[in-house]
Amino acid sequence: MHLPLSELRELLLWEAIERFEEGYDLDVDEFREEVRAASNASELMQLYERLGRLEMRRGYGYREPSEWREICLERPGRLPRYEVDLEQDELMDRVLGAWLGRCAGCMLGKPVEGWDRGKIMRALRRAGEYPLRGPYLPLSAFSELGAGQLAYVAPLTRERLRRAERDDDLDYTVLNLLVYEERGSRFTTEDVAGAWLRMLPYHLTYTAERAAYRNLVIGLKPPETATFLNPYREWIGAQIRADLWGYVSPGDPERAAEYAYRDARLSHTKNGIYGEIFVAALIALAYVHEEPLKLVEEAVRAVPERSRLAEAIRHVIALYRRGLEWEEAVEEILARYGRYHPVHTVNNAAIVVAALLWGEGDFTRTITYAVLAGLDTDCNGATAGSVVGLMLGASRLPREWVRPLNDTLATGLSGLGEVRISKLAERTVGCIMASA
Numbered sequence: 001m002h003l004p005l006s007e008l009r010e011l012l013l014w015e016a017i018e019r020f021e022e023g024y025d026l027d028v029d030e031f032r033e034e035v036r037a038a039s040n041a042s043e044l045m046q047l048y049e050r051l052g053r054l055e056m057r058r059g060y061g062y063r064e065p066s067e068w069r070e071i072c073l074e075r076p077g078r079l080p081r082y083e084v085d086l087e088q089d090e091l092m093d094r095v096l097g098a099w100l101g102r103c104a105g106c107m108l109g110k111p112v113e114g115w116d117r118g119k120i121m122r123a124l125r126r127a128g129e130y131p132l133r134g135p136y137l138p139l140s141a142f143s144e145l146g147a148g149q150l151a152y153v154a155p156l157t158r159e160r161l162r163r164a165e166r167d168d169d170l171d172y173t174v175l176n177l178l179v180y181e182e183r184g185s186r187f188t189t190e191d192v193a194g195a196w197l198r199m200l201p202y203h204l205t206y207t208a209e210r211a212a213y214r215n216l217v218i219g220l221k222p223p224e225t226a227t228f229l230n231p232y233r234e235w236i237g238a239q240i241r242a243d244l245w246g247y248v249s250p251g252d253p254e255r256a257a258e259y260a261y262r263d264a265r266l267s268h269t270k271n272g273i274y275g276e277i278f279v280a281a282l283i284a285l286a287y288v289h290e291e292p293l294k295l296v297e298e299a300v301r302a303v304p305e306r307s308r309l310a311e312a313i314r315h316v317i318a319l320y321r322r323g324l325e326w327e328e329a330v331e332e333i334l335a336r337y338g339r340y341h342p343v344h345t346v347n348n349a350a351i352v353v354a355a356l357l358w359g360e361g362d363f364t365r366t367i368t369y370a371v372l373a374g375l376d377t378d379c380n381g382a383t384a385g386s387v388v389g390l391m392l393g394a395s396r397l398p399r400e401w402v403r404p405l406n407d408t409l410a411t412g413l414s415g416l417g418e419v420r421i422s423k424l425a426e427r428t429v430g431c432i433m434a435s436a
Contacts, residue, residue: 003229008044009035011211014231019051021234021340022270023060026051048229063306064270066223068261071273074304079281082251082288091250091432093393094287096425098247101389102173102382103164103409103421104401105367109377110167111137111156114342117334117374132368135400136161163408164421168204169240169382171412175199176244176263177424178413180431185255189222189262196266204412207232207343212267222266230267236343238264239275240379243386246283248431253281257302274309275345277302279352279383286390292356293320295387312337312346316353326358330373343376351375355384363388363397394425 003011016031031047038044065071072078086094112120124130127140136158142150154160164170179187179195193216196209205213211230226233238260245259260280264273281302282295289295296317303310315336319329333354337347351373359366363385370384371377389397407421 003041005041005044008041008229009038011229011231012044012048015048015051015229017341018231018234019054022064023056023062024051024054025057026054061306062308062311064274064304064308066226066265066269066273068258071261071277071304074306076301076305079253079257079298079301081254082285084251084287086250086287088429088433090393092425092429093395094390095247095428095432096394096422097392097397098243098283098286098386098390099173099421099425099428100394100397100402100405101363101367101385101387101392102243103170103385103405104389104397105370105381105383105385106167106169106378107156107161107164107381107405108136108367108385109371109379109381110165111142111153112371112374113376113378115374115377116342117330117372120372120374120377132372134158135364135398136404158404161404162406163410163418164405166410166412167378167382168206168209168412169379170409171200171204172241173243174409174411174416174419174424175413176241177428177431180244180248181427184431185259185435187259187262189266192263192266193222193225199414199416201412201414206237207235208237208267208272223269226265226267226269226272233267233269234272234345235268235341236272236275236345236348236376236379238268238272239279239345239349240382242276242279243283243383244428245276245280246286247390247428248435249280249284250287250432251284253284253299253302256280256284271307271309271345274303274307275349278309278313278349279387282356282387283390286387290361290391292359292361293317295391296353296356308346309349312350313353316350316357319354320357326354326369329354329358330369334373334375342374343379348376348380352380352383355380356387359384359388361388361391363392363401367401 012035016028020026020028123141139157139159142153183191212225215225246256249256257277260276264276281299300313333350340347355366355370366388367381367385370380
């Protein structure tokens with residue numbers, strides 16, 4: 001394997017931060033100076049190998065395994081399974097609501113992906129639209145962008161949105177549907193890996209997924225694909241892949257969590273895995289609970305109790321119980337978890353939980369809160385929209401969010417192109433019925 005020296009150096013700079021966050025005894029600044037001073041790949045790889053010999057620092061109180069059996073031992077116990085008695089047309093309505101909600105939330109957040117909360121607020125205030133009053137973001141909020149950036153953003157705005165545009169948050173949901181259609185409940189991590197290599201263009205992967213893809217190509221197998229030169233293994237990439245596993249597990253969060261684990265271990269470890277497990281459990285439980293607090297409190301039981309993610313979710317619940325306003329809560333969340341990268345799992349999962357709790361089952365409020373907080377806006381809007389969309393069903397979603405999508409989703413998957421959102425929902429229901 002021959003990575004460009006600049007890329008290898010960048011990976012090690014991030015790896016130092018990741019190791020420290022995982023609890024290893026490391027002077028990050030000192031190590032990063034050594035990385036910058038290294039003159040060739042051999043020196044960099046020696047530094048990388050040295051990281052593998054680190055000990056945990058004293059007083060690090062989290063227990064964060066990456067193997068399924070050990071994850072289960074760190075949880076309060078198996079999650080309960082609920083009987084979900086829905087007629088096929090009712091089931092279709094709920095699943096279609098989830099797909100539409102995911103698409104709508106993603107399109108709301110996509111034009112401001114990478115923006116922080118302050119930048120989003122300033123843009124909307126210039127447009128006279130803060131707090132956001134209509135569906136999607138107005139074109140006037142982007143008046144300060146250059147021509148090239150504006151050309152990208154314009155099809156995602158209120159005035160010009162005509163479909164759900166291609167996004168990795170949506171590609172993975174479709175891809176996982178294809179995996180499940182082919183393999184059913186027997187699917188393995190290797191099946192997911194094979195689907196990536198067949199259908200997912202390398203340059204449409206990012207961070208942990210790109211590292212795992214590269215590792216597959218050079219011949220590594222899971223779980224090494226998640227760990228070798230992959231400092232992004234606790235970032236949000238697995239969390240955005242969770243939804244399909246919840247869709248096909250009505251009322252069964254344990255099954256959804258185990259499916260999510262099989263998927264996540266291809267590219268992630270520890271809290272990166274837990275993010276996908278948590279969201280899959282949330283969605284499976286959304287068939288049963290319409291009260292967001294109950295939903296979150298039950299889904300967090302899927303996550304190891306002594307993990308950073310569980311701690312963050314419990315913290316957001318505590319803020320909600322204290323009666324804080326949403327904006328107060330978001331400011332506290334952003335301050336408390338500001339040390340994490342903007343696309344890390346822990347901080348973004350906290351934002352999703354806040355959106356669900358303060359959104360209180362209202363679709364517009366929930367996806368708007370998920371996006372206006374900043375961080376990974378398209379991911380968080382999509383996840384929040386998926387959960388509430390499934391809770392409500394398509395028939396109860398506001399038409400102003402659904403109509404501009406024109407029942408159309410553009411994908412980047414090889415040979416697929418545009419697909420009908422309603423057809424994806426039908427196929428998902430078919431999977432559910434086949435495994436009932």
